[in-house]
Amino acid sequence: MPAQLAPSALRRSFRAPQGRADIRRTLLGLFFLSPAIVLIATFTITPFAQAILLSFQSWDGVSPDTPFVGWANYESVFKNEAFWASMQNVAAFAVVGFFVGNGVAITMAVAVNNVIRGKTFFRTVFYLPGVLSVVVVGLIFTSLFSPQSGTLNRLLDIAGLGTLQQNWLGDPAMALPSVIAVFIWFHWGFGFLLFLAGLQDIPPELYEAADLDGARTWAKFRYITWPQLAPVTTIVSLLTLLAALQVFGTVQVLTNGGPGYHTMVPTLQIYSEAFTNHEYGNAAAMSVVFGGALVLLSLVQLTVSARRSRA
Amino acid sequence: MTVRSTELADHRNHIPIDAPSGDQVPVRRRRIRADRIGLYGLLVVAALLALFPLLWMVSGSLQSLDELLAGKSLLPLNPKWGNYVTAWVQGDLGMYLTNSITYTLGAVAGILVASSMAGYALARLDFWGKGIFTFIILAVMIIPAPAMFLAQYRLLTDLGLTNSRLGYVLILITSGIPMGTLIMRSFFASQPKDLEEAAALDGASAVRIFASVILPLAKPGLAAVAVIQGLAAWNEYLMALVLFDDNSLMPIQRGLTSFDSAETPQQQILLAATAISIVPVIVFYLLAQRHIVKGIGAGAIK
Numbered sequence: 001m002p003a004q005l006a007p008s009a010l011r012r013s014f015r016a017p018q019g020r021a022d023i024r025r026t027l028l029g030l031f032f033l034s035p036a037i038v039l040i041a042t043f044t045i046t047p048f049a050q051a052i053l054l055s056f057q058s059w060d061g062v063s064p065d066t067p068f069v070g071w072a073n074y075e076s077v078f079k080n081e082a083f084w085a086s087m088q089n090v091a092a093f094a095v096v097g098f099f100v101g102n103g104v105a106i107t108m109a110v111a112v113n114n115v116i117r118g119k120t121f122f123r124t125v126f127y128l129p130g131v132l133s134v135v136v137v138g139l140i141f142t143s144l145f146s147p148q149s150g151t152l153n154r155l156l157d158i159a160g161l162g163t164l165q166q167n168w169l170g171d172p173a174m175a176l177p178s179v180i181a182v183f184i185w186f187h188w189g190f191g192f193l194l195f196l197a198g199l200q201d202i203p204p205e206l207y208e209a210a211d212l213d214g215a216r217t218w219a220k221f222r223y224i225t226w227p228q229l230a231p232v233t234t235i236v237s238l239l240t241l242l243a244a245l246q247v248f249g250t251v252q253v254l255t256n257g258g259p260g261y262h263t264m265v266p267t268l269q270i271y272s273e274a275f276t277n278h279e280y281g282n283a284a285a286m287s288v289v290f291g292g293a294l295v296l297l298s299l300v301q302l303t304v305s306a307r308r309s310r311a
Numbered sequence: 312m313t314v315r316s317t318e319l320a321d322h323r324n325h326i327p328i329d330a331p332s333g334d335q336v337p338v339r340r341r342r343i344r345a346d347r348i349g350l351y352g353l354l355v356v357a358a359l360l361a362l363f364p365l366l367w368m369v370s371g372s373l374q375s376l377d378e379l380l381a382g383k384s385l386l387p388l389n390p391k392w393g394n395y396v397t398a399w400v401q402g403d404l405g406m407y408l409t410n411s412i413t414y415t416l417g418a419v420a421g422i423l424v425a426s427s428m429a430g431y432a433l434a435r436l437d438f439w440g441k442g443i444f445t446f447i448i449l450a451v452m453i454i455p456a457p458a459m460f461l462a463q464y465r466l467l468t469d470l471g472l473t474n475s476r477l478g479y480v481l482i483l484i485t486s487g488i489p490m491g492t493l494i495m496r497s498f499f500a501s502q503p504k505d506l507e508e509a510a511a512l513d514g515a516s517a518v519r520i521f522a523s524v525i526l527p528l529a530k531p532g533l534a535a536v537a538v539i540q541g542l543a544a545w546n547e548y549l550m551a552l553v554l555f556d557d558n559s560l561m562p563i564q565r566g567l568t569s570f571d572s573a574e575t576p577q578q579q580i581l582l583a584a585t586a587i588s589i590v591p592v593i594v595f596y597l598l599a600q601r602h603i604v605k606g607i608g609a610g611a612i613k
Contacts, residue, residue, distance in 0.1 A: 029439075032428045032429060032431055032521070033428070035424060035429070037429075037444065039481065039488060042466075043482055044451045050462040108354070111350050112354065114350060125362060126361055128361060129365075131603075132592065133563075133564045134546070134548050140364045140367070144364060151385075185364070197604070266457060274461050283461055287458050290458070294453075294455040295453055295455070302453075
């Protein structure tokens, strides 16, 4: 990504335009860029700066007064137990979602890539949940998980596994695992699609050569598939990790962070601090702390992967 | 072409070998067949897990409340199609779906205009500031939604654009521009330059060349951007939650949640409303699948 920027392009862009032809070319370039740049400057960069400013102010969401309060918001955020609980929950979300979700994704991609009939069918079905909205997914699983009339508990009963019945979303011990399971069901298709595309780009000659050498299935995966997929794995890792860390809708619709704070996640915490508690300054401080951590994480990941691909 | 070659491969694998010509062959074939059965078994189980919640929703939406709560059967014995009519009317789904369609079309149109122009400039024009602007467009992609939505809400409050169709569409457009621009940039960079150069020699202006030579050839790139951003806009939830208080402006997701919470409909009606709400996106997905797969790949890898 940013690593793609060639140094020469950067150097050229810092040289001021000289001569009429140069100025005309620059105006033309700016003309083509103007819709994108104006919108990004207004609706992305300005609010980004405002968020930082707002984190040092106090605002109730309505009044025109937004007095500066120094570091007070940050102090209260660092003392806010719910916020730190939400950070822990989202870490669990990220770790489990990352390994289980991507494990399923790569397994299914290899499986689909190895069958002859039904490739398109399975690909279509596996990505299908990914095109739904969080609200749809939330409403369906709320019904499925319902403790009294929910189908999941009833199916367990029929299967003679009545002892495994749970109050899936209401029990403090079960709520987070249940929400994470829904999140994985919802999102694993994204990694799957990218892995499948990556697998289809691996030259078949590599496998033919391995077959001649009598390589076993696992050896082929370990020494051909896995290294050949490395670039896809890097990008899927980054994107799925960031998506899991930013989870909002799935939790909001299923449990709204409850019971207690057992499924609270930072984005939802920021949302409720602002729109339920009307503590916009606190919420802004949270979004700077959490958003800053996410930006750092992607920078680290991008640097590492850029260095690895250069090596 | 790939289909043909895999069919051939399939055929080759199934040539019956009645008289084993060597000790290795039948053993090996049996192992391959067992592998294949295992593979299909795994895929079918995964497909059932992926589909079950959706099929269950459709089944539940056709039952009466008593049937659904008693849970005697997974299938509706006596399908109540009337649930769908009730859901459509009580849930005001026509209004919400119209809103969603408006927002999605507006967002996609805006994203296509802004990102094809920007992608063209970054791929083909040479000018002062190009490096900086490329960097900015890449950099804003890593600003996460949790760091933004609160401040975007505040900005739109200041501009008087909350509870406004325009405000919401502008936010949707802006969030789609960086990825759209990157996809279009790599698309334009992969195209031959001959036609543009010929048009330039004929004295056509840059804007004219862009509109009448470049864009018509850019349909595959535009399609990839349109489907991927269309899905994102259709399913957007966080900003819709933050920006709208007025029900008549809400997209379908908000409509479903407010149907769920405010009017406490019976469960089977809510399931019918949910089922109706996904019809457009499912139809779109099945029709535009190829583009979606390509678009997701392009968006993630480029």
